[in-house]
Amino acid sequence: MTRDLEQYLRPGLVTAFCPGCGDGILLGLILRAIDELKINIDDMLFVSGIGCAGWIPSPNFNADTLHTLHGRTIPFATGAKMFNPKLQVMIISGDGDLADIGGNHLIHGARRNIDLTVILVNNFLYGMTGGQVACTTPMGAFTMTTTEGNPYRPFDLPKLVDAAGATYVARYSVTQPLALISSIKKAVQIKGFSFIEVLSPCPIQFGRRNQLGTPIDMIKFLMDKCIMKEEAEGLSPEELEGKIITGEFSDGRN
Numbered sequence: 001m002t003r004d005l006e007q008y009l010r011p012g013l014v015t016a017f018c019p020g021c022g023d024g025i026l027l028g029l030i031l032r033a034i035d036e037l038k039i040n041i042d043d044m045l046f047v048s049g050i051g052c053a054g055w056i057p058s059p060n061f062n063a064d065t066l067h068t069l070h071g072r073t074i075p076f077a078t079g080a081k082m083f084n085p086k087l088q089v090m091i092i093s094g095d096g097d098l099a100d101i102g103g104n105h106l107i108h109g110a111r112r113n114i115d116l117t118v119i120l121v122n123n124f125l126y127g128m129t130g131g132q133v134a135c136t137t138p139m140g141a142f143t144m145t146t147t148e149g150n151p152y153r154p155f156d157l158p159k160l161v162d163a164a165g166a167t168y169v170a171r172y173s174v175t176q177p178l179a180l181i182s183s184i185k186k187a188v189q190i191k192g193f194s195f196i197e198v199l200s201p202c203p204i205q206f207g208r209r210n211q212l213g214t215p216i217d218m219i220k221f222l223m224d225k226c227i228m229k230e231e232a233e234g235l236s237p238e239e240l241e242g243k244i245i246t247g248e249f250s251d252g253r254n
Contacts, residue, residue: 004035005028005031005032005035007062008031008034008035008041008061008062008063009031009060009061009062010059010060010061010062013059013060016055017052017055018052018202018203018204019203019204019215020201020203020204020207020214020215020216020218020219021052021123021200021201021202021203021204022121022123022174022198022199022200022201022202022219023052023053023055023056023121023200025174025177025200026053026056026119026121026174026180026198026200027056027060029174029177029180029181029184030056030090030092030119030184031061032181033181033184033185033188034188036181036185037185037188037189039088039188041061041062041063042063042064043086043087043088044063044064044087044088044089044090045063045064045065045066045077045080045087045088045089045090046058046061046063046064046065046066046090046091046092047065047066047068047073047076047077047080047089047090047091047092047093048065048066048067048068048073048091048092048093048097049067049068049069049070049071049072049073049093049094049097049098049102050069050070050071050097050128051070051093051094051096051097051126051127051128051129052094052121052123052127052128052202053092053093053094053097053121053123053200054067054092054093054094054097056092056121057090057092066080070097070101070102071097071098071100071101071102071105072102072105073091073093073097073098073102073105074091074098074102074105074106074109074114074116074118075105077089077091077116078109078114078116081114081115081116085115088117088188089115089116089117090116090117090118090119090188091116091117091118091119092119092121093119093120093121094120094121094122094123094127094128095120095121095122095123095124095134095135095136095157096125096126096127096129096134098118098120099120099134099135099136099155099157100126100134100135103135106118106120106161106164107160107161107164108164109193110161110164110165110166110193110195111164111165112165112193113165113166113167113192113193114192114193115191115192115193116193116194117184117187117188117194117196118193118194118195118196119184119187119196119198120157120195120196120197120198121198121200122136122157122197122198122199122200123199123200123201123202123205123206124136124137124138124141124202124206125137125141125143125202125205125206126143126205127202127204127205127206130144130205131143131144131205131206131209132144132145133145133146133150133152134154135154135155136154136155136157137150137152137154138150138154139151139152139153139154141206141209141210142209142210143205143206143209144205144209157171157195157197158170158171158195158197158249159249161193161195162249162250165193166192166193166194166195166250167190167191167192167193167194167250167252168186168187168190168192168193168194168195168248168250168251168252169194169195169196169248169249169250170183170187170195170196170197170246170247170248170249171196171197171198171199171244171245171246171247171249172196172197172198172199172226172246172247173198173199173200173222173223173226173244173246174198174199174200174201174222175199175219175222175223175226176226176228176246179228179246179247180196180198183196183248184196186251186252190252192252194252199222199226199244199246201215201218201219201221201222202218203215203218225242225243225244226243226244226245226246227240227243227244227245227246228245228246228247229245229246229247229248229249230247232245
């Protein structure tokens with residue numbers, strides 16, 4: 001963490017993230033976006049659930065945080081926003097918490113277009129609780145509960161949330177830091193339900209079970225897999241096979 005961002009961190013804490021986890025990268029990018037916007041962090045509330053990504057704001061951020069029940073992140077955040085509409089409420093949690101166990105809350109939060117900023121961290125499985133399959137696990141991928149490969153198609157979360165009615169929808173990887181910082185800044189400033197899916201490497205669970213090599217190899221894996229939406233528009237279906245399209249899917253003007 002660079003010195004100019006230390007003011008946003010609680011002193012004396014030791015990271016809870018595994019070696020090579022992308023959540024530490026995302027932690028820094030979120031704080032960088034807040035710093036560049038010159039937002040008073042005392043005017044913000046960070047809400048997280050159960051899982052690896054839940055440890056990004058709590059206990060690290062020197063701010064008000066709610067570390068809530070598994071799958072109930074959006075209801076807690078909604079209650080806080082209703083009680084104090086002036087709060088800038090940001091949800092930071094994982095795919096298992098927000099899209100699996102909390103999936104109904106996610107789509108209905110988007111449908112109601114509640115003024116929340118949601119950052120969903122996708123590491124392709126349940127990372128903290130043993131490596132089980134999730135609704136984001138790619139077809140054929142190995143997890144603790146799909147030892148012969150996942151037979152089910154994963155959710156395309158930006159399409160799901162966009163269809164449900166969110167104002168701003170995007171997807172980026174932690175390997176696209178500048179674009180991700182810009183997206184977070186935009187999401188925070190837009191009125192309505194803003195959603196960013198962030199792809200994050202999980203070497204200990206997903207990488208190990210799928211033989212993706214070292215943490216560096218996993219970063220390279222994401223860099224190779226992810227392609228910006230503008231670049232993808234000029235490619236054929238064959239060229240896009242196996243790629244993950246990143247970018248903005250609803251920019252807040254619709």
